[in-house]
Amino acid sequence: MSIALEMTPIADRARLWQLLVASTAIVCAVVSAKIFPMKMDAISEFPLPLCAADASSGSSGNKVELISSNALPDIPGKRVTIVRVTYGPGGFTPPHRHAGTVTAYITKGQIRSQLAGGPVEIFEVGQSFFEPPGAIHLVSANASNTDWAELIAVFVADEGAQLTTLIEP
Template sequence: MTAMNLAASQRPVPSRAFAMAAIGGLACAFVIGKVLPVTLDTVSGVLAPLCATAAEGSPLDKVEPIGSYALPNVPGKRVTIVRVSYGPGGFSRPHRHAGSVTAYITKGEIRSQLGGGPVETFGVGQSFFEPPGSTHLVSANASMTEPAELIAVFVADEGAQLTTFLE
């Protein structure tokens, strides 16, 4: 028996659970492959205005779509989830959002100011809420040396432009 054959004969045989998981994963990949192109087109079209943050404060600033789903129990409404990452010193210029937004901080600290209210700083595990149409004057990484990140959950009308930057 050659070393190659010996090594092959000593490999563990996949368990039935592993095989079932692999088959399930392939089935899910097939379904996602059929559905995802439409979903990504929808999400990217809806989120395009959000992605303009990249050149604002730091080259590391970005908005990544996580998902977008019609709400079957609320006809005409959609929930959209995005990850907003700010590099050190990163920020978004003043803007407003269609619908309601809840932000949850997952990394670092975020400074936020809504419609003339106080500037507040939120850390990991904290959240804040933006009522529909409120003006988000400050949305920024509180640190000049560390990155910050939040997950934003939008609930808005189907087809609404989620973010409008103010001039």
């Protein structure tokens, strides 16, 4: 008894290849769906309170973007979070305070800033300022009504802390 083996036609091979690609995509989608919510939950604890400040600020062009957020392995219970804050022309954040410490570095334009008890200062590209824990940030604004401004903020705070709290008038 002999068995004749046929070569798989090219059309069938293409269909098999499509099936393999589709199966791989489905597996990746299922794995991503299980992992993605965990990542979003972890991220949402940190920048969203800062983003909430944008809703009541002076310009619809204001934006806060998460750059990274990582637990500090050598300091249990602490986390470093880095965000990019963009102010549209005339944009500002209402008075607020932050959990932990904040160091801000100006990357575009000029930022007007004032901590409670201190003078109003204007910081330019390449300059930075520091906010100690609990300091009230009375003024945080784009110093220009025509140009954009941007800063990178580095927070060091307790795990799960609300990074920004608006101060009621």
